[in-house]
Amino acid sequence: MAVAVIMPELGESIVEGTIVRWLKQEGDLVKEDEPLVEIMTDKVNTELPAPASGVLKQILATAGATVKVGQELAWIETEARAESPAPSGPPPVAEVGFYGGHEEPAPVAPAPAPAPAPAPAPTPTAGDGRTRAPGRAFISPVVAKIAAEHGISQDELMRIPGTGTGGRVTRADIERYIAQRRTAPTTPAPEPAPAPIPTTPAPAPVQPKEGEEVIPLVGMRKAIAEHLTKSYHTAVHVTTVIQVDVSRMVEFRERNKEAFQQQYGVRLTYTPFFVKAAADALLEFPMMNASLIDDQIIVRHYVHMGVAVALGEKGEEGLIVPVIRDVHKKSIIDIARDLEDIAKRARNKTIGVADVQGATFTLTNPGSYGALIGTPIINHPQTAILGTYAIVKQPVVINDMIAIRPIMNLCLSYDHRLIDGMYAGRFLQRIKRAIEEFEFFR
């Protein structure tokens, strides 16, 4: 029976994705739920699991192709049974000694596939019919042991060309690699070039002029580019700015940061307070927490907050927006823990699609790199994004007296189709009040 691999709905805003690479090739054995294909979507790359066990019979969408949700990506033949994936060599013959050559029952005719299908591909099975297929990512005990003995890191291990099933690094592979490394100590070990990620259609090549270089737009950068373009072209962006006196917050942090770290094991930053203040305000201003999709307004009475995390020392590795769920129910401490966790996972790249999906509102913190004011772009299909900017000591007038206070700009970009100026202003006032009065622990 042939089972289609369908491009799934990977998130409410995602209508299409790009095939980064196939982790299995045509003819390879695949196991149900085993990673099959890497798909680039909403700012992260995800691995789509196989819907069934069998043989990857035909790939319909090759690397670089843009695929829509619901589109067929490949076919898996689930009952094919043939030879094991021996690269060459004669098949077993019937006239071997003793009782060789038992005849296999004729394979069940596969259900007609809509596309012209090649002959049933090999399906190696164990003696009892179980299928076996480790993936590229599987590290066997002996390979792990050898890697540890030779100080080969996980990253380095993953760059060793694998000849096992699914590109798995076998004992022979790692031993060959170590031998080569030893014989050529001055030159770095050969690393296979990463699989090129062609785009469709391939853009006309640009000839770089003197002092220029041409970098193809791929991966996360491409996803960000497309996402922001879509957002910017869809929502009617307006930005409103409000100034907040953060004296109490700064003072609180100064006074409690060490105790907080000791007591809860988490670093106390300002961000949990912004998240909490915004979440409380969003419950009171639900339209700010809504989405306008196909002439319908989806209003949420819960808050999943996306928090932008820049990657790389200079932010050169892009940005992702992991989600903290149900922040309206969480304490400052919970939020602080969640933030630390997502920041860590974002940086060591263990964030999955689920971690960046489903945000109802986004918080961004350009203040962390000293920005004073800005106009963030909404994270489509959300309705608003709140930017927290640098805290700067300023002379301010209080009760007709001039005082020096730490001041921060809160910049709210919102979709003017749904939100009018006054609603946005009241929303910002609500956050401002929460931060200034600072009654989070009362």
Add this chain to the structure above:
Amino acid sequence: MREVTFLEAIRAAIWEEMERDPNVFLIGEDIGKMGGAFGVTTGFQERFGFDRVVDAPISETAIIGVAIGAAAAGKRAIAEMQFIDFISYGFDQVVNVAATYLYRSGGQVSIPIVVRGPSGGYVGGSLYHSQQFEAWFFHVPGLKVVQPAFPDDAYGLMKASIRDNNPVIFLEHKYLYRRIKGTIPNPEADYIVKLGEARIRRPGDTLTVVTYGAMVHFALDAARMLEQEGISMEVIDLRTIKPLDMETIYNSVRKTSKVLVIYEAPRTGGVGAEISARITEECFEWLDAPVMRVAAKDSFVPFAEPLEKFVLPSVDDIVYTARQLAHY
């Protein structure tokens, strides 16, 4: 050196041990005048007399029981099961009496008996003449279990089994009786194959095959085929199933990191399951693939030839699984 069949090797070993030690005697159904169902003891009664070659009634309980009693009194008994399938009638005598005797007597009384008989399938023998019963006895402390694959081993192991002071279950694969020929040393050499030592019948480095009995020959056939594909199988012939020579297995596993265990008995609860478990316990860090098995299906051995072929392991099955393992 003598050129003999597998059966003749066993026959020679028993004959020579009876010549050497007057305490050795035989008991079994039709083993005297008829020489046994397969002719292993043809001519023995004429040479050694009625007292040492005893035709027994059709009662495996009695045959094994008499052997045990005689052994307790100082004899060395060789009890023949006409087909090893019928050992089940004497099961209690083997597992509850013979196996436990030394323990029960506080180490005072050992039971030097060999319960031997034709074992295994591939001859159209159907369900009561085709079974491999090693797993049943493998499970019991106090027993040794032997199954050779080549004439020299059959010869040397039979001599060792007769001289061993413990009860030994000696399985003679009937498919090998007349098909497999080889040379054995002359009687003067006093050639013994120690129990509990495996033998590497073919060296290789892609994967390790652990097997015994007729499956050794199947594995060697498969190895010859796979060699053309660059798959080099190391074939370990256990020879003695209990006690297991795990060191030979572990050494090979450390070399190849991939293991295929083959046995002719039904898959579930087979000797290969124990071997697989021990390898994962002791050599986990050396494995580059799961330990895999080829065994009979969990079924009886059917009479119809195509069905017998389907149920029992074939060379194809071995080639197929070995390839998978090689390419894992």
